[in-house]
Amino acid sequence: MRQDKIYGFTLVELLVVILIISVLASFLVPAVFKAKDKLYRTQCMNRLRSIGQMAMLYADDNKQWFPVAATDEPRAHESLQLIVNTMKDARDPDMYICPASNDAPVEGWNEDSEEPFILDEDSVSYAWRNKKLRSSGGAGSKTCLGADNSIAISDEINENHQDGINMLYIDGAVKFLTISADLKDMKGFENQDLDEFLAHKQLGK
DSSP states (O other), X not given: OOOXXXXXXXXXXXXXXXXXXXXXXXXXHHHHHHHHHHHHHHHHHHHHHHHHHHHHHHHHTTTTBOOOOSSSSXXXXXXXXXXXXXXGGGOOGGGGSOTTSSOOOOXXXXXXXXXXXXXXXXXXXXXXXXXXXXXTSSOOTTOEEEEESOOOBTTXXXXXXXXXXXXXXXXXXXEEEETTTTTTTOTXXXXXXXXXXXXXXXXXX
């Protein structure tokens, strides 16, 4: 009686296949993460741009003053609360969160509610101006209005973007500033809360 041979992988062939898959994965995984980072960066830029548009509309209704909370040291969530309170189009909790951050949007708020939600430090991923500024006060178009409130630093800060921050300017433009080039003169941010650092070095000018 004829018996058909059963073919299969030898141990060596199996190891070769595993090695090939491992090599391919080493190329694909970084590419996937890079694409994800780029997507998050773009989404973050769009959200900052939307906040900028709301801030300009707020200024139009408030004698050209951008929203800055009337406290001794206004924090971002306090100033951005001004546009949430007065503008229904600004009532999108996700708009104040960088997709690459560990922050979470305000929960439990009903979008059909007539009442605004309340922002806090954990529901805002962005730094904001800490000094009053008018949209028509002669400030240059490259005057900073807001930015990411942290930079991802290995083993220290594991959120937001790896190699820089998105910066919002008073003309509504948003630009990604890299650590290696644009931020090379911003010494000291590695050892300080970036929200506070930006408030004094960039957003308070």
